Amino acid sequence: MPSNQVYRERVVVNNGPHKWWHHRWFKIIGISGIILIVFAVILALLLNFVVFAPNKLETSTTPATSLSSLTTTISTPPLSSTTTSQVTLTTTPPQTTVTTTTQQSEWSVTSNMSDARQEHTASVLSNGKVLVTGGFNHNIGFLNSAELYDPSTSTWTTTGSMIDAREHHTASVLLNGKVLITGGVNDNGRLKSAELYDPSTGIWTTTGSMTNARDLHTASVLTNGLVLVTGGVSIGNIFLYSAELYDPSAGTWTTTGNMSDARREHTASVLTNGNVLVTGGDNNNIAYNSAELYDPSTGNWASTGNMTNARAYHTASELSNGLVLVTGGAHNGAIISAELYDPSTSTWANTGNMTNARGQHTASVLSNGLVLVTGGYNGRIALNSAELYSLFRTN
Ligand SMILES: *[C@@H]1O[C@H](CO)[C@@H](O)[C@H](O)[C@H]1NC(C)=O
Ligand SMILES: *[C@@H]1O[C@H](CO)[C@@H](O)[C@H](O)[C@H]1NC(C)=O
Numbered sequence: 001m002p003s004n005q006v007y008r009e010r011v012v013v014n015n016g017p018h019k020w021w022h023h024r025w026f027k028i029i030g031i032s033g034i035i036l037i038v039f040a041v042i043l044a045l046l047l048n049f050v051v052f053a054p055n056k057l058e059t060s061t062t063p064a065t066s067l068s069s070l071t072t073t074i075s076t077p078p079l080s081s082t083t084t085s086q087v088t089l090t091t092t093p094p095q096t097t098v099t100t101t102t103q104q105s106e107w108s109v110t111s112n113m114s115d116a117r118q119e120h121t122a123s124v125l126s127n128g129k130v131l132v133t134g135g136f137n138h139n140i141g142f143l144n145s146a147e148l149y150d151p152s153t154s155t156w157t158t159t160g161s162m163i164d165a166r167e168h169h170t171a172s173v174l175l176n177g178k179v180l181i182t183g184g185v186n187d188n189g190r191l192k193s194a195e196l197y198d199p200s201t202g203i204w205t206t207t208g209s210m211t212n213a214r215d216l217h218t219a220s221v222l223t224n225g226l227v228l229v230t231g232g233v234s235i236g237n238i239f240l241y242s243a244e245l246y247d248p249s250a251g252t253w254t255t256t257g258n259m260s261d262a263r264r265e266h267t268a269s270v271l272t273n274g275n276v277l278v279t280g281g282d283n284n285n286i287a288y289n290s291a292e293l294y295d296p297s298t299g300n301w302a303s304t305g306n307m308t309n310a311r312a313y314h315t316a317s318e319l320s321n322g323l324v325l326v327t328g329g330a331h332n333g334a335i336i337s338a339e340l341y342d343p344s345t346s347t348w349a350n351t352g353n354m355t356n357a358r359g360q361h362t363a364s365v366l367s368n369g370l371v372l373v374t375g376g377y378n379g380r381i382a383l384n385s386a387e388l389y390s391l392f393r394t395n
């Protein structure tokens with residue numbers, strides 16, 4: 001209902017020069033008209049920003065927040081005015097996955113973890129829960145704690161703690177459902193150690209140690225079930241060429257071929273043919289444009305086409321058509337461009353630029369084929385913006 005104040009303002013506006021207004025019928029018609037207009041405006045706003053919100057992907061936060069002040073039926077969580085984005089992590093119980101793209105246009109708050117953490121890992125387990133491990137917290141320091149998020153109840157529960165506290169580590173869900181944690185760094189320096197989490201018991205056990213301590217490395221589950229770890233930084237700030245393989249059936253590590261470039265903050269993607277594409281990364285803050293391919297059948301690396309841009313802190317996503325999309329990153333500032341790698345020709349081609357330059361962001365291939373890019377650092381500030389990449393040209 002329109003408030004008295006609104007009503008009064010309208011009367012005042014229309015009052016002055018128009019003596020005919022004082023006629024009773026004009027008053028009734030006028031008041032009815034005002035009420036209808038107010039309802040029409042509210043309805044239009046609801047349709048515009050709630051029902052058809054997906055068509056407004058680049059809308060600023062202003063309309064959404066002004067809408068929430070207009071209607072009391074839309075309760076906006078306190079955080080959303082500062083973190084409004086185009087995609088939401090749904091908290092309603094039946095939804096177990098990230099709801100993609102088009103039906104929602106805000107983030108909603110879900111339960112807090114018990115430990116604040118950064119530089120941690122998150123892995124979607126085969127039972128649908130999400131395992132978060134380790135990281136760093138300025139009050140506590142390096143964390144060994146782990147927590148499970150249950151999308152069906154939107155709650156976190158603590159689970160067994162890792163044996164070693166660590167950040168800048170990797171977490172990989174193995175084909176048997178266990179989670180392999182490798183390396184990282186804590187107060188004792190960079191780590192060789194690796195641990196396995198068993199989702200059925202919530203218990204961590206040590207497994208064989210890597211040959212090299214490393215952090216800011218990559219870990220990829222190969223199609224044969226082995227885990228390939230590449231590069232990173234080791235004790236004494238040594239940037240690593242080396243790569244190692246973990247065999248889950250034996251719990252052991254073996255070295256495999258060295259990359260031709262020592263790199264950290266690079267990417268590693270398992271291609272549909274089973275080879276692993278490593279791209280970019282940096283060595284003492286010099287970013288690479290190079291890319292290399294690992295062949296699991298030989299244990300050797302071969303160089304492949306160079307990216308157009310040198311980049312570190314970027315993302316690489318394997319698309320459903322087999323191409324690999326690389327986005328953003330940093331090299332003398334944040335990068336706006338994106339490129340596609342074609343494994344059949346070993347070549348890179350530029351694809352559309354993102355809207356924002358960003359590094360240290362995320363990119364996720366959604367079930368509808370779009371790639372969701374979120375957040376990151378643009379060289380000045382952390383970003384709350386998110387954008388979607390479409391596989392198919394629409395021309
Ligand atoms: C989460 O923690 C923050 C800050 O510690 C607090 O302000 C907020 O109310 C908490 N949210 C929930 C849902 O408990
Ligand atoms: C890889 O490089 C390391 C250090 O440079 C070297 O010790 C090792 O022998 C190399 N491994 C292979 C398989 O070439």
Ligand SMILES: *[C@@H]1O[C@H](CO)[C@@H](O)[C@H](O)[C@H]1NC(C)=O
Nearest residue numbers: 288289290303304305306307
């Ligand atoms: C890739 O770039 C490097 C320099 O960054 C150059 O030495 C190398 O020859 C290039 N490789 C190809 C295949 O173009």
Ligand SMILES: *[C@@H]1O[C@H](CO)[C@@H](O)[C@H](O)[C@H]1NC(C)=O
Nearest residue numbers: 336337338350351352353354
């Ligand atoms: C993409 O961005 C780069 C760097 O700003 C620019 O040089 C290039 O022209 C842009 N490409 C397109 C297609 O807009």
